[in-house]
Structure formats: C-alpha cells, structure tokens
Amino acid sequence: MSESNSNNEPLASEKPLAKEKPLARDKSSASQKQPDVKKKSKTITRGPGRRAQQARRQFLRSVALTVGVSSISLLGFIPLPSDAKRHRLRPPGALLEEDYLSSCIKCGQCVQVCPVNAVKLDDIDSGFGLGVAYIDAREQACDFSCDGLQCVLACTTGSLTHTLDYTHDTRMGFAIFDKPKLCLAVAGKGFKGLARGPDYEGLLRYEEIDRWNPIPLNEYPYDVEICDLCVQACPIEQRYNQCKEGKYPSGDKNQCTPEHAIGLELIEEKNGVRHMRPVIYDGCVGCGVCEMICPTKEPSIIIDYDKLTKRPLSEHYIIKSKKGITNE
Amino acid sequence: MNNILESLAQLFGRTPRKPRKDELSPAAQKMYFYKKGQKVTKQQLIDLHDEHHKNSKNKWRKRRWITLIAVNLLFLVSFSLDIQLLEGALTASRFMGFHMADLNSALQVMLAHKTVLINLIIGVVTVFIMWILLGGRTFCSWVCPYHLVAEWAETLHLWLAKRGLAKNYTFHRGVRTVIYVIFALLAIVTGYTVFEFISPTGILSRALIYGPTMALVWVALLLIFEIFLSRRAWCRYVCPIGITYGIVGVLSHTSCDLRYD
Ligand code: SF4
Numbered sequence: 286m287s288e289s290n291s292n293n294e295p296l297a298s299e300k301p302l303a304k305e306k307p308l309a310r311d312k313s314s315a316s317q318k319q320p321d322v323k324k325k326s327k328t329i330t331r332g333p334g335r336r337a338q339q340a341r342r343q344f345l346r347s348v349a350l351t352v353g354v355s356s357i358s359l360l361g362f363i364p365l366p367s368d369a370k371r372h373r374l375r376p377p378g379a380l381l382e383e384d385y386l387s388s389c390i391k392c393g394q395c396v397q398v399c400p401v402n403a404v405k406l407d408d409i410d411s412g413f414g415l416g417v418a419y420i421d422a423r424e425q426a427c428d429f430s431c432d433g434l435q436c437v438l439a440c441t442t443g444s445l446t447h448t449l450d451y452t453h454d455t456r457m458g459f460a461i462f463d464k465p466k467l468c469l470a471v472a473g474k475g476f477k478g479l480a481r482g483p484d485y486e487g488l489l490r491y492e493e494i495d496r497w498n499p500i501p502l503n504e505y506p507y508d509v510e511i512c513d514l515c516v517q518a519c520p521i522e523q524r525y526n527q528c529k530e531g532k533y534p535s536g537d538k539n540q541c542t543p544e545h546a547i548g549l550e551l552i553e554e555k556n557g558v559r560h561m562r563p564v565i566y567d568g569c570v571g572c573g574v575c576e577m578i579c580p581t582k583e584p585s586i587i588i589d590y591d592k593l594t595k596r597p598l599s600e601h602y603i604i605k606s607k608k609g610i611t612n613e
Numbered sequence: 614m615n616n617i618l619e620s621l622a623q624l625f626g627r628t629p630r631k632p633r634k635d636e637l638s639p640a641a642q643k644m645y646f647y648k649k650g651q652k653v654t655k656q657q658l659i660d661l662h663d664e665h666h667k668n669s670k671n672k673w674r675k676r677r678w679i680t681l682i683a684v685n686l687l688f689l690v691s692f693s694l695d696i697q698l699l700e701g702a703l704t705a706s707r708f709m710g711f712h713m714a715d716l717n718s719a720l721q722v723m724l725a726h727k728t729v730l731i732n733l734i735i736g737v738v739t740v741f742i743m744w745i746l747l748g749g750r751t752f753c754s755w756v757c758p759y760h761l762v763a764e765w766a767e768t769l770h771l772w773l774a775k776r777g778l779a780k781n782y783t784f785h786r787g788v789r790t791v792i793y794v795i796f797a798l799l800a801i802v803t804g805y806t807v808f809e810f811i812s813p814t815g816i817l818s819r820a821l822i823y824g825p826t827m828a829l830v831w832v833a834l835l836l837i838f839e840i841f842l843s844r845r846a847w848c849r850y851v852c853p854i855g856i857t858y859g860i861v862g863v864l865s866h867t868s869c870d871l872r873y874d
C-alpha cells in the first residue's frame with residue numbers, strides 16, 4: 286500500500302546476489318547493472334545442477350541461521366555470574382521469581398510511576414531478566430512514598446500482583462543484620478552528618494518535611510547519640526508509630542501495619558558486654574530503606590531472602606499475605 | 614478466502630507464484646500481451662527505475678519516518694517530561710490511560726506464563742483492532758524502531774554491495790516461520806520469554822525511553838550482520854513480530870490490489 290514509494294534504492298545494487306540467489310524471487314535481483322555480471326549470472330543460473338547446488342547451499346545456510354538464532358536466544362540461561370543479579374530485589378507484589386520473569390512484559394510502566402525512581406529495568410547481563418523490573422536498595426530503596434503502591438497499580442500484566450492493598454501487605458524480602466562488626470550502634474557510637482555523604486543521589490521521604498515529596502538524602506543531616514538511622518527511616522516502623530499515636534495515614538485505619546518492623550534492643554552478650562543492636566521483626570517488608578540509609582561503608586543491614594531463612598523472597602510474601610494469594 | 618490463504622502462505626515463506634492465465638482479467642491479459650511484445654533491456658528498466666525515483670519526493674517514506682519517530686519520541690517525552698500521554702514501552706503501554714499491549718510480546722508472555730492474563734487482554738484486543746484497521750505489518754514500517762535503523766543499515770549495505778564490499782547471503786523465506794514456531798515452543802518449554810531476550814525492537818524501545826543499555830551491543834551486531842552479510846536479514850528471515858502482525862494484516866482490509874484497468 287503506502288509503501289510503494291519508499292523503496293528508492295537503485296535496483297541493480299545486489300551484484301553479489303546473482304551468484305547466490307537460486308530463484309530470481311526478488312524483482313530487484315533480476316535486473317543487473319554491470320553487463321559482465323549479467324552475462325555471468327545468465328550462464329550460471331542456467332545449469333540445473335548449479336541451481337540445485339545453490340538451493341542446497343541456501344537450505345544449509347537457513348538451517349545454520351535457525352540454529353544460530355535459537356542458540357543465541359538460549360544464552361539468556363546464563364546470566365553473567367554475579368550473585369546480586371541472580372537474586373534481585375523485585376518491586377512490591379512481585380510474583381515468585383520464575384512466574385515473575387515469565388509474566389513481566391518488560392514495559393517499565395512500574396519504572397515510570399515511582400516517585401523515588403527506585404524501580405529500574407535490568408540489562409542483558411541478567412539473561413532472561415533483560416528488561417525486567419528490579420530495585421537496587423543501596424542505590425535507591427522503595428520508601429513507599431507513593432503511598433499507594435503505584436508500581437503495582439501500573440503493572441499491566443499482574444506480575445506485580447494486584448491483590449495487594451497496603452504497603453504492609455508486601456514482602457519484597459527481609460532485612461538481615463549482616464555485618465554486626467561494622468554497625469555503629471553495636472560499637473556504641475552515634476552518628477553525625479549526612480547518612481551517605483554529600484554525593485549520594487538517593488531520595489527519601491520525611492513526612493515531617495513534606496509528605497508528598499521525597500527529598501535528597503544528602504539534604505538531611507542526622508545527629509544521634511546512638512546510631513538508629515535504620516530504625517528512624519523504616520517506613521513501616523514510622524507508620525506503626527503514627528498509628529499508635531492515633532494518627533492514621535489519610536485517616537484510614539486499614540493502612541496501619543499490625544507489627545513492628547525494626548527496633549534497637551539492648552543485648553547482653555555471653556561475656557557480659559552490653560550493647561545496642563538493630564533487631565528485625567516480622568513486620569519487615571524488605572523495602573530496603575534500612576540498607577539504603579545505613580551509614581557504614583558497606584551496609585551493616587541488608588535485604589536478603591535466603592541467608593536467614595533459606596527461603597526465596599516471594600514465599601515470605603505469600604506466607605505473610607493475609608489475602609492468601611494463590612501463586613502456586 | 615483464496616486470497617487470504619495465499620497471503621498466509623507467502624507470509625510463512627512460500628515463493629509468490631505468478632497468476633495463472635485464467636486468473637487474469639481480460640484487461641490484464643492485454644497488458645501482459647503488450648508487455649511481452651515490447652522488449653526492454655535491463656539497462657532500460659534500471660534507467661526507468663532511477664528516473665522514477667529521481668522525480669519522486671519520497672512523500673510516503675517521509676510520512677512514515679515522521680510517524681515512526683513521532684511515536685517513539687512520544688514514549689520518550691511522556692516519561693522524561695512526565696506528561697503521561699503514552700506510558701510504558703512498545704511491549705506494553707497506556708495511551709492516555711488506555712491499555713495497549715504488543716501482540717507478539719503478549720503472546721510470548723502468555724505462552725511462557727501459561728496463563729491468559731486478564732489485564733493484558735484489554736490491551737491485546739485494542740491493539741489487535743487497531744492493526745486490523747491499519748493493516749497489520751504496517752506496524753513494522755510505521756512504528757518499529759528497529760525497522761528505521763535497519764533501513765539506514767540497508768542503504769549502507771546497498772552502497773557497499775554496489776562496490777563489492779558487502780555480500781547478500783539469502784536464506785529461505787520459510788526460516789522465519791520455523792523460528793517463529795521455535796520461539797513459541799521455547800517460551801512454553803522454558804517458561805521464559807526467550808524471544809524478548811534478543812528482540813531488538815524491545816531493546817531499542819526501552820533503551821530510548823529508559824536510557825542506553827549494554828543490550829544495544831546485540832542490536833549493533835545484528836546491524837553489522839545486515840550491512841555486510843545479508844540485506845535486511847532480521848526482518849526478512851527472523852523477526853516473529855513481523856509474522857504476528859502479518860497474520861493480523863492478512864485479516865485486514867488494507868491490501869495491495871493490483872489492477873490493470
Ligand atoms: S511502592 Fe515503592 S517502588 Fe513502588 S512506586 Fe511506590 S515508592 Fe516506588
């Protein structure tokens with residue numbers, strides 16, 4: 286139809302084709318500019334043996350192409366061996382990893398709605414994870430500042446299951462206290478300054494500053510006697526405390542989380558040494574804010590899903606979900 | 614009906630056949646008669662062709678490129694300027710809130726996930742109807758970002774081929790159908806959307822909207838293959854998207870009807 290005008294290349298440009306093409310299928314290959322080629326192609330294509338040979342070659346090439354393309358596509362099975370890429374933190378409500386990878390249509394609508402740009406799409410080194418949404422909590426965690434699981438609402442396929450209603454229904458992962466030796470609280474130290482230094486670009490919502498607009502983390506200096514940044518920043522913990530004070534988010538009691546997520550506890554070691562340390566409770570949804578804000582060089586607290594429990598991430602979320610989501 | 618079957622057969626790779634004598638209208642037969650009577654040399658044909666193109670202003674190609682670039686830019690600005698007109702990427706999107714889903718991506722997802730995803734159905738139906746009206750494989754030339762770069766690669770290929778610097782290895786046109794079936798099977802068997810891993814359309818669309826990725830290297834390799842070894846190889850011999858939309862196109866009313874009267 287409308288294409289008629291677009292093919293404006295001179296017809297005679299497929300010179301090498303004359304030798305290869307078994308059937309003069311393309312109109313363009315039938316007409317040759319250079320007279321010598323024309324003569325040659327005439328004599329060559331005339332012989333029936335030659336023709337059969339060409340057809341056979343083309344057939345073999347076609348088989349090679351099929352095998353080649355299929356093999357390349359199967360390279361997706363071997364994501365470059367980086368552990369972090371195999372165990373990605375997924376956005377809230379993500380199905381079990383395998384179902385998640387198969388159902389995600391790689392559109393990035395979840396990326397577009399996130400106010401803190403926590404959601405990103407994976408690259409080709411993650412194999413079949415290419416184009417699939419993930420969260421790198423240390424870079425930018427999901428702090429639920431959208432207040433309504435916007436990424437879940439945006440998802441066209443239900444890869445991020447729409448059966449979630451509230452932030453505390455999610456279970457992206459589970460925080461674990463990974464490096465007690467680094468933790469400032471354990472060492473009895475406080476923290477003063479910018480949690481992640483002046484060059485850190487991540488955002489975080491501080492409700493007392495602006496409920497609707499997250500601000501750069503490097504605009505919010507801390508000054509605490511004993512470091513409890515992870516506890517302070519935890520969105521679930523904040524919500525828990527709000528509700529305890531009777532201040533329901535948007536006046537909706539349903540948005541209250543029933544359990545604590547994280548707190549500092551005084552621990553007494555066997556040798557009698559007493560120190561504070563963060564303890565993670567069942568209310569933790571694995572959003573990763575604690576990992577993001579932890580001021581130690583490497584985060585003392587990280588989101589993980591099988592170190593502690595030997596269970597994949599999203600199963601927690603299924604166990605936890607009160608709605609009994611049918612992922613199986 | 615016959616027409617539809619013939620279109621399908623050609624889509625799946627059968628060599629187009631010449632119409633039989635009795636299929637030609639009298640007017641067309643007359644035309645053929647004159648055509649045979651008047652011998653033109655190949656050189657004359659080429660000159661005619663060149664002449665034609667010298668005079669044409671590529672009106673339709675311009676419109677096509679503008680549409681293609683506009684659609685893809687709309688994706689980009691919707692996100693970067695946050696005007697929320699066309700959110701998502703080519704694989705699935707919302708146009709002013711209306712769901713759209715690329716038919717091939719949706720098919721791959723449903724085969725891999727083995728569930729008819731209700732959320733996707735609305736998008737699939739919308740897009741299906743849209744391309745029934747617009748002619749199916751018009752998707753390729755009017756929307757697909759890979760098509761555009763492949764066209765440029767093709768121009769380069771032709772330029773090089775003229776000087777003997779590039780080859781055009783051809784493949785059987787049926788290869789694409791075989792590959793189509795293979796990708797469908799792979800999606801079912803592995804449970805991954807295997808084709809999406811190598812789809813230059815998806816990769817380019819996402820790279821444009823969300824920023825460049827390493828996956829672009831694969832697209833570059835494809836283009837290099839097309840430039841030096843085989844003209845327009847991806848679209849001609851591999852791309853399942855072309856077949857999916859081709860099937861829609863067969864059902865569509867927009868077709869090329871050649872008449873001699
Ligand atoms: S729930 Fe978290 S990741 Fe999802 S859009 Fe909201 S802030 Fe972003």
Ligand code: SF4
Binds near residue numbers: 389391392393443
């Ligand atoms: S919106 Fe859903 S389908 Fe689209 S990229 Fe995000 S998770 Fe995948």
Ligand code: SF4
Binds near residue numbers: 520522547570
């Ligand atoms: S403890 Fe950490 S991961 Fe768990 S909910 Fe709180 S901030 Fe998120």
